[in-house]
Amino acid sequence: xxxxxxxxxxxxxxxxxxxxxxxxxxxxxxxxxxxxxxxxxxxxxxxxxxxxxxxxxxxxxxxxxxxxxxxxxxxxxxxxxxxxxxxxxxxxxxxxxxxxxxxxxxxxxxxxxxxxxxxxxxxxxxxxxxxxxxxxxx
Numbered sequence: 704x705x706x707x708x709x710x711x712x713x714x715x716x717x718x719x720x721x722x723x724x725x726x727x728x729x730x731x732x733x734x735x736x737x738x739x740x741x742x743x744x745x746x747x748x749x750x751x752x753x754x755x756x757x758x759x760x761x762x763x764x765x766x767x768x769x770x771x772x773x774x775x776x777x778x779x780x781x782x783x784x785x786x787x788x789x790x791x792x793x794x795x796x797x798x799x800x801x802x803x804x805x806x807x808x809x810x811x812x813x814x815x816x817x818x819x820x821x822x823x824x825x826x827x828x829x830x831x832x833x834x835x836x837x838x839x840x841x
Contacts, residue, residue, distance in 0.1 A: 705799055713796040716789075717790075717793035731757060751829075756777075756778060776828065791806065
C-alpha cells in the first residue's frame, strides 16, 4: 500500500493523461485561430516527428478516424498510451496499490529498447510526412 501523497500524485497524473483527448480538441480550437503551439514547426518551418498529433487526437475525439490518420499515422499509439497509463495510475490512486512501479521497472530495465522504439516512431513519422503532408486546413 502507498500513502496519501503518492496516491494524490498518481491521481493527478491520471487526470492529465485522461485529459489528452479533450485537451487536444481544445488546443486544436486555438490552432484554428492561427495560434501556433508547435515550437519545432515555428522555428524550422517543417513538421516535426510529432507534427499533427494534436490535431489527429482532436479528430479522433470527433470520430473522424481517417482524418486523424492523415494528420499523424501513430495517433492511436499516443491515445492507447494515454488511456493505458492513465488507467494504471488511476487504479493505483483509487486502490492504494503500486502497479505503476512495474512500468518504471520495465522502463529502467528496457530503457534502450524503449528509446529505440520511440526513435523508430519519430523517424517513421518524419518519413510519413515526407510522402503524406499534414493537411494545411481541416
